[in-house]
Amino acid sequence: xxxxxxxxxxxxxxxxxxxxxxxxxxxxxxxxxxxxxxxxxxxxxxxxxxxxxxxxxxxxxxxxxxxxxxxxxxxxxxxxxxxxxxxxxxxxxxxxxxxxxxxxxxxxxxxxxxxxxxxxxxxxxxxxxxxxxxxxxxxxxxxxxxxxxxxxxxxxxxxxxxxxxxxxxxxxxxxxxxxxxxxxxxxxxxxxxxxxxxxxxxxxxxxxxxxxxxxxxxxxxxxxxxxxxxxxxxxxxxxxxxxxxxxxxxxxxxxxxxxxxxxxxxxxxxxxxxxxxxxxxxxxxxxxxxxxxxxxxxxxxxxxxxxxxxxxxxxxxxxxxxxxxxxxxxxxxxxxxxxxxxxxxxxxxxxxxxxxxxxxxxxxxxxxxxxxxxxxxxxxxxxxxxxxxxxxxxxxxxxxxx
Numbered sequence: 001x002x003x004x005x006x007x008x009x010x011x012x013x014x015x016x017x018x019x020x021x022x023x024x025x026x027x028x029x030x031x032x033x034x035x036x037x038x039x040x041x042x043x044x045x046x047x048x049x050x051x052x053x054x055x056x057x058x059x060x061x062x063x064x065x066x067x068x069x070x071x072x073x074x075x076x077x078x079x080x081x082x083x084x085x086x087x088x089x090x091x092x093x094x095x096x097x098x099x100x101x102x103x104x105x106x107x108x109x110x111x112x113x114x115x116x117x118x119x120x121x122x123x124x125x126x127x128x129x130x131x132x133x134x135x136x137x138x139x140x141x142x143x144x145x146x147x148x149x150x151x152x153x154x155x156x157x158x159x160x161x162x163x164x165x166x167x168x169x170x171x172x173x174x175x176x177x178x179x180x181x182x183x184x185x186x187x188x189x190x191x192x193x194x195x196x197x198x199x200x201x202x203x204x205x206x207x208x209x210x211x212x213x214x215x216x217x218x219x220x221x222x223x224x225x226x227x228x229x230x231x232x233x234x235x236x237x238x239x240x241x242x243x244x245x246x247x248x249x250x251x252x253x254x255x256x257x258x259x260x261x262x263x264x265x266x267x268x269x270x271x272x273x274x275x276x277x278x279x280x281x282x283x284x285x286x287x288x289x290x291x292x293x294x295x296x297x298x299x300x301x302x303x304x305x306x307x308x309x310x311x312x313x314x315x316x317x318x319x320x321x322x323x324x325x326x327x328x329x330x331x332x333x334x335x336x337x338x339x340x341x342x343x344x345x346x347x348x349x350x351x352x353x354x355x356x357x358x359x360x361x362x363x364x365x366x367x368x369x370x371x372x373x374x375x376x377x378x379x380x381x382x383x384x385x386x387x388x389x390x391x392x393x394x395x396x397x398x399x400x401x402x
Contacts, residue, residue: 131204
């Protein structure tokens with residue numbers, strides 16, 4: 001992938017923090033991710049997923065691919081599982097590309113990134129594996145095909161894969177960002193179709209379980225099996241001639257929760273008209289966000305009995321702090337108006353329940369909604385009075401799930 005400048009790398013990380021609310025690690029440079037990947041107790045309640053870590057959980061993490069990403073500008077669409085994290089990147093252009101150590105195409109534009117949640121890597125030596133989807137419509141066919149050919153500095157297997165009738169060549173390599181204690185495995189696919197170079201990259205960071213520093217990390221994963229799981233997403237792709245989108249049709253779209261059979265309140269489909277939300281679904285085995293079992297949802301709901309679908313929207317980074325606060329407040333007011341119009345009521349305080357747990361809580365038919373704010377502009381060591389992220393969480397009884 002691209003050999004971006006340090007300035008572009010900083011921009012990318014800032015953008016992705018704002019987009020992801022905790023998903024920043026998925027696109028950090030390998031050096032940073034190696035330092036942040038630490039052993040976790042199998043009894044941790046910080047997130048959902050398998051209770052005991054095992055490589056088999058990682059290999060079988062994917063649900064059926066029920067969500068679809070479509071880009072009419074570049075003629076590509078693919079399906080992916082709802083329990084994988086997904087981020088659109090096209091709006092940020094080439095600035096969304098972190099430093100890839102000079103590997104790949106410096107002029108590629110990333111369209112999206114898909115990440116297997118950390119919950120499925122627990123008990124293993126792997127970080128969260130990811131798949132990046134990119135394109136370069138200006139690259140000639142000869143240059144495109146050269147991208148995946150083995151070079152002297154690369155090692156690992158190579159091969160080919162046919163995706164929607166187009167043959168993609170791939171090359172795998174190993175990068176050691178922190179000496180012998182960490183390895184980044186990359187598999188880079190390139191194919192030329194309809195006058196454009198399509199570029200897909202899989203990546204997984206692993207730690208050396210034989211190192212004294214990481215001996216408690218967990219079982220070593222089979223990287224090829226992880227890549228095989230991500231490859232099933234690539235095989236759902238369709239690649240067509242790019243064409244202008246019909247009037248009223250967005251050039252880039254993703255399946256929304258109310259367009260699926262997931263247990264989301266269909267009457268709230270109007271949320272899609274309010275903002276281009278970053279949506280995360282339950283990964284499985286519990287709520288998406290980390291809630292201590294001792295803390296109730298809105299002061300009354302048992303976290304273990306609910307699954308969470310989270311909506312996050314970050315305002316334009318160019319807004320100053322005052323304007324960012326206003327933009328978030330205006331958006332949240334529109335959300336509250338919509339949910340109240342459809343029957344959700346503010347939750348009334350109960351004796352013994354801290355007011356902070358009730359703030360922004362609404363309920364209807366045992367489905368809780370919390371309307372809140374977050375920030376990507378402050379640090380842990382500095383006071384923060386600005387909010388630039390709207391955060392809406394839906395807590396849906398697990399008995400409503402498929």
